[in-house]
Amino acid sequence: QQKVQQSPESLTVSEGAMASLNCTFSDRSSDNFRWYRQHSGKGLEVLVSIFSDGEKEEGSFTAHLNRASLHVFLHIREPQPSDSALYLCAVRDMGYKLTFGTGTSLLVDP
Amino acid sequence: GGIITQTPKFLIGQEGQKLTLKCQQNFNHDTMYWYRQDSGKGLRLIYYSITENDLQKGDLSEGYDASREKKSSFSLTVTSAQKNEMAVFLCASSIAKQGWSAETLYFGSGTRLTVL
Numbered sequence: 001q002q003k004v005q006q007s008p009e010s011l012t013v014s015e016g017a018m019a020s021l022n023c024t025f026s027d028r029s030s031d032n033f034r035w036y037r038q039h040s041g042k043g044l045e046v047l048v049s050i051f052s053d054g055e056k057e058e059g060s061f062t063a064h065l066n067r068a069s070l071h072v073f074l075h076i077r078e079p080q081p082s083d084s085a086l087y088l089c090a091v092r093d094m095g096y097k098l099t100f101g102t103g104t105s106l107l108v109d110p
Numbered sequence: 111g112g113i114i115t116q117t118p119k120f121l122i123g124q125e126g127q128k129l130t131l132k133c134q135q136n137f138n139h140d141t142m143y144w145y146r147q148d149s150g151k152g153l154r155l156i157y158y159s160i161t162e163n164d165l166q167k168g169d170l171s172e173g174y175d176a177s178r179e180k181k182s183s184f185s186l187t188v189t190s191a192q193k194n195e196m197a198v199f200l201c202a203s204s205i206a207k208q209g210w211s212a213e214t215l216y217f218g219s220g221t222r223l224t225v226l
Contacts, residue, residue, distance in 0.1 A: 004152070034214065043114070043200060043217030088152065090215075098215075100145075100153040 002027045004091050006101035014109050019076040021104045023089035028067055032092035035063055035074045038103075039085045047087075048074070079108045112137035114218035116201050121223045125193040131186045131221045133201030141206055142184040143215065146170055147198040156199075159184055188223070195225040 003026040013019045023033075032051055036044040048058040050072065056063045064073040072089060089101045114135045123129045135142065141160050145153040155168030157176035165176055175187040184201060202215040 036217075041219065043219045044202075044215070045217070046214045049214065098155070102150055102152040 002030070002091060002093050002097065002099040004089060004099045004101040006087075006089060006104050008104060009102075010105040010107070012107045012109060013079060015080060016078050019079050019083075019106060019108070021074040021076075021087050021089075021106070023072045023074070023091070023101050025070050025072070025091045025099075027091075027093045028070060029094040030067070030091045031094060033063065033065055033072045034090045035061065035072075036088045036090060037083075037085045038088060044088060076106075079106070081108045081110050084108045112139075112216070114201055114203060114216060116199075116218035116221050118221060119219070121221055123188070123191040123223065123225050125191060125225060127188075127191045127225075129188040129191055129223070131188075131199055131201075131223075133184045133186075133218060134182055135184075135201075135203040135216075135218075136182065137203055137205070137216060138181070139203035139205050139216070140181070141204045142178065143202040143204075144168075144174075144176060144184065144186045145200045145202065147200055147220070153200065156186065191223075191225040193225055195223065198222050 007022045034049045035047045038044045047061045048063045050056040050063040050065045060077045062075045086103045088103045092098045117132045143158040144156040154170045156170045159178040198220045201218045204213045206213045
């Protein structure tokens with residue numbers, strides 16, 4: 001069964017400083033990865049989707065996938081206080097099952 | 111763009127009570143989902159539905175019933191609320207017909223359940 005873990009559990013960065021979040025998965029055949037963001041009391045919104053090794057950029061968000069090492073990273077360029085939220089990665093395996101990580105809580109200090 | 115509306119936003123129940131949560135979407139999406147979000151455990155799939163009147167069990171279906179009355183609505187029933195239970199229930203939809211969606215999920219803002 002797929003295991004998806006995120007680190008760190010919580011992260012504080014200063015406004016404008018790069019934030020890097022890590023998602024580790026267990027099934028190397030997984031082929032579909034998304035990063036979502038959840039502001040407090042709200043639903044999830046998709047930030048970036050990536051389906052092959054390498055990088056994918058969407059605005060200030062860059063996903064980096066390395067299937068050999070079982071990692072998918074999210075880098076947030078010049079984060080603002082409004083980027084303070086819970087960040088969740090979602091991984092789909094070849095059986096089409098979607099598994100969510102437990103999230104990284106990001107706080108951006110002004 | 112569309113929107114997913116979940117009602118109620120907050121739900122307080124008593125132990126053993128049957129509780130119903132509702133979800134409406136105007137994306138015209140085929141597939142709808144119910145997830146449970148507990149602190150420190152990520153999202154776990156309870157039920158999903160790929161079309162009207164279809165129901166598929168997720169990993170956490172025990173203790174729940176669901177109903178897809180029409181394409182735009184999907185309801186979830188907690189059959190017997192557990193004492194001190196606290197969780198957020200998230201409804202989502204996606205365009206794809208297959209249950210385990212290849213496409214992006216669009217989420218509502220959730221129903222927060224507290225059981226006294």
